[in-house]
Amino acid sequence: MALSSTQFQLLQEFERALDPQHPERSTIPARILGYGEISTVFAIDAAELRGWAFKRLPLFHDHAEIENYRAVFAEYDRLLEQEIGLRLPPRDVAILDGARGRPIFYIVQQQFPAESIGNRVLGALPRAGVPALVTRVLREARRVWDFNRRQNRVQVAIDGQISNWVIEDPSRVEDTPLTYLDISTPLFRVNGVEQLDTELFLRSAPSFLVWILRLLFVKDVVNRYYDFHRNAVDLVANFYKEQRADAIPDAIRAANDFFADEAADLSVAPLTEKEVREYYQEDALIWSLYFSMRKIDRFLRTRLLRGEYPYILPEKIER
Ligand SMILES: Nc1ncnc2c1ncn2[C@@H]1O[C@H](COP(=O)(O)OP(=O)(O)OP(=O)(O)O)[C@@H](O)[C@H]1O
Numbered sequence: 001m002a003l004s005s006t007q008f009q010l011l012q013e014f015e016r017a018l019d020p021q022h023p024e025r026s027t028i029p030a031r032i033l034g035y036g037e038i039s040t041v042f043a044i045d046a047a048e049l050r051g052w053a054f055k056r057l058p059l060f061h062d063h064a065e066i067e068n069y070r071a072v073f074a075e076y077d078r079l080l081e082q083e084i085g086l087r088l089p090p091r092d093v094a095i096l097d098g099a100r101g102r103p104i105f106y107i108v109q110q111q112f113p114a115e116s117i118g119n120r121v122l123g124a125l126p127r128a129g130v131p132a133l134v135t136r137v138l139r140e141a142r143r144v145w146d147f148n149r150r151q152n153r154v155q156v157a158i159d160g161q162i163s164n165w166v167i168e169d170p171s172r173v174e175d176t177p178l179t180y181l182d183i184s185t186p187l188f189r190v191n192g193v194e195q196l197d198t199e200l201f202l203r204s205a206p207s208f209l210v211w212i213l214r215l216l217f218v219k220d221v222v223n224r225y226y227d228f229h230r231n232a233v234d235l236v237a238n239f240y241k242e243q244r245a246d247a248i249p250d251a252i253r254a255a256n257d258f259f260a261d262e263a264a265d266l267s268v269a270p271l272t273e274k275e276v277r278e279y280y281q282e283d284a285l286i287w288s289l290y291f292s293m294r295k296i297d298r299f300l301r302t303r304l305l306r307g308e309y310p311y312i313l314p315e316k317i318e319r
């Protein structure tokens, strides 16, 4: 799809009116569909914008940076859809003027019903249905690793966790199409060189944490997305956060059957319950610490230093 000029102008008005501290108070009403670590996804309540989801990325300092990102994003989008064969939603991008002259990147996508987003589907599924869901997600995700193995010039990463997939018809998990939503982190390497400037991820971090995050964290987190085993651990470990710990043993069994049988050629090591549990505990700890730090940082920047804080933080995240 392509945004019309009316839609583009409305979105620009929305951005201009947006107060990142109080998105609900905007003069153009909007509803938050999802929070990321660095982005926020909105539904905007204007007739011309209905039916679309708007993912807002406030990371960029200037136009050169955003143009770089746009190019890397476009190539990632092409790789996922054209080369790898993932199903992506109808979409477009827009670059808008934010407060203080900073450009803001928006990804505009067809808006899907909340009940069709993977984590909601998981929440509503009887336990017996969970193995089929896990198998379907891994079957889609494997396209990426098939591509990575077919050639060695370009290596592509995805974040295969359950909230990144749309299950078109949740009553037919076995055979309904799956769509991959979360394309805003365009990680891929050409001849071993990461194309995305991963320092961008550190932008939203409090400045007093940047050095330690860079040291301990960025490489490890980035590598996670290139590794099918770790993607699967992440997928299943997130079931704790989605309040489906009951289904984890079945999910692990489904993943291990998948890796042993239909994906045996990819030689992915099986998952263990211990690994999944430990991964979750570590991940939850890191992110809850990180969020507390960001709230302190926001307080310092907005109250004490009277500066602008461009990110939108959720009040409380269930872990
Ligand atoms: N097109 C869409 N239609 C409906 N809901 C959406 C759409 N895109 C995103 N969402 C909702 O917002 C959530 C977050 O979106 P997404 O996965 O793209 O970003 P994220 O994981 O929050 O961000 P990040 O990549 O920065 O970590 C989704 O899990 C989904 O619930």
Ligand SMILES: [Mg+2]
Residues within 6 Å of the ligand: 163, 164, 182
């Ligand atoms: Mg996501």
